[in-house]
Amino acid sequence: EVQLEESGGGLVQPGGSLRLSCAASGFTFSSYWMHWVRQAPGKGLVWVSRSNGDGSTTNYADSVKGRFSISRDNAKNTLYLQMNSLRAEDTAVYYCARAPMGRSIDFDYWGQGTLVTVSS
């Protein structure tokens, strides 16, 4: 069974940093593109970033480019999102999501999300 479990969320002050983790199981992690998607409280989904299977190709939304960094440790089956220079507008539930085999598009499995709150 495919499982994705995010962790690392919490309360952080503006300008601070946080690293999110997404532990994957039930599939060959290194063979799949992975994404981060966020959702502010009561708002819609927003795509954040993606990484290919070996981490050599990454893309970012303009709103986080230069502040966030996606990475992965395939030996630990874990995806990361390093978030720096955090702003109030980064407050959201952050989901990791898997793309289907052989594709980088779409998100066929999602974790339950971890809440990041940026506030003083």
Next chain:
Amino acid sequence: QSALTQPASVSGSPGQSITISCTGTSSDVGGYNYVSWYQQHPGKAPKLMIYDVSNRPSGVSNRFSGSKSGNTASLTISGLQAEDEADYYCSSYTSSSTFVFGTGTKVTVL
């Protein structure tokens, strides 16, 4: 990248059909056949319902169908059921190698 435009809400009676639109630009919806649709119940993670404009993943009811014309994609739910009440989001690949979601549509079953 601006969010794709969806109606805020759509409603219908059980058994009826409803259609949700998703309007973008030639740089996203109109430029690629990479539109997908997600269903999200309150407090839950999204679920993939349609990919590549009109394909259904295994296990998704055939009451859900997708289409596209120009810069606008559509999701149709036929034979509306109480369990279909949820938020629905479209998503598209973009010319910047990124992704953009729609503004979301709340479906209410009357």
